């Protein structure tokens with residue numbers, strides 16, 4: 001079995017050796033331009049078109065992340081990049097759910113215990129106890145309730161918050177109220193105090209966090225964007241912060257990354273920023289997952305994690 005690998009920033013040697021250990025019978029190589037030798041599987045991130053095009057005998061392509069929007073948008077521009085019938089897989093969890101839980105739970109608790117307000121008071125050297133927030137006024141809503149959103153919802157429910165989620169179809173997560181489809185988006189938003197976005201980037205979800213959506217949240221809402229920058233209309237968030245409808249935001253992803261120096265988001269006192277690292281690919285877990293999936297394909301099974309080209313995620 002031949003495996004080709006391309007990632008613009010990962011430690012290639014670590015991946016080649018690691019995959020070789022996972023699949024001792026395989027030959028794993030870094031792909032270089034001009035390499036047209038046979039391959040059964042490709043592990044990629046931002047792949048050059050010529051790496052994959054024409055490879056009709058591939059049995060699977062693995063995106064080395066959870067979101068496949070960059071690959072799918074390249075595929076739109078170059079439809080021959082993925083030969084017809086070759087399945088595209090993505091990473092499901094592989095250690096990312098725990099990272100997302102850490103990120104979301106710590107920030108929700110930060111807002112719930114009013115540490116943002118106490119930080120502002122500290123700037124004024126003010127010793128001033130504030131009223132506690134009540135859990136029943138702190139409903140958390142997950143936009144997107146798949147592999148990552150579902151796990152984040154469960155971890156926040158375990159902290160005793162009312163938690164709800166919104167997805168394409170109904171979900172059954174313990175302690176989480178499920179809303180599904182465009183027709184239930186309004187009911188989901190009504191009363192949501194903390195909105196956490198974990199949707200994939202698709203034509204249906206671009207710009208979904210806009211003025212119209214923000215206005216339907218509870219007053220003094222909080223917004224956490226952990227998915228993709230294009231989901232959020234940044235100027236609408238700034239307007240909602242200005243009006244007081246939104247009290248604070250925590251943003252990990254941006255329409256343009258790195259976030260340009262001149263962006264007003266940097267200086268806004270009620271916006272916290274991290275540089276797209278809410279959940280990163282953990283090599284060991286990812287390699288174990290990919291090897292397991294390859295073994296399932298080789299055994300004629302149907303593994304999970306296949307991207308639907310129709311749905312775009």
Ligand SMILES: NC(=O)c1ccc[n+]([C@@H]2O[C@H](COP(=O)([O-])OP(=O)(O)OC[C@H]3O[C@@H](n4cnc5c(N)ncnc54)[C@H](O)[C@@H]3O)[C@@H](O)[C@H]2O)c1
Nearest residue numbers: 066067144145146147148149167168200204226227278279
């Ligand atoms: N910031 C980061 O570091 C980071 C890390 C990993 C993933 N991500 C992002 O998180 C996203 C989610 O990852 P995942 O593994 O949970 O994906 P997933 O495919 O398992 O879940 C997607 C969820 O979104 C819902 N959904 C999709 N389209 C919808 C629509 N039109 N209307 C309603 N619901 C819709 C699905 O029903 C599902 O519940 C990824 O696509 C990626 O962009 C970000």
Ligand SMILES: O=C(O)[C@H](O)CO
Nearest residue numbers: 064065066067068279
């Ligand atoms: O989707 C992912 O895996 C991360 O956001 C990195 O792009």
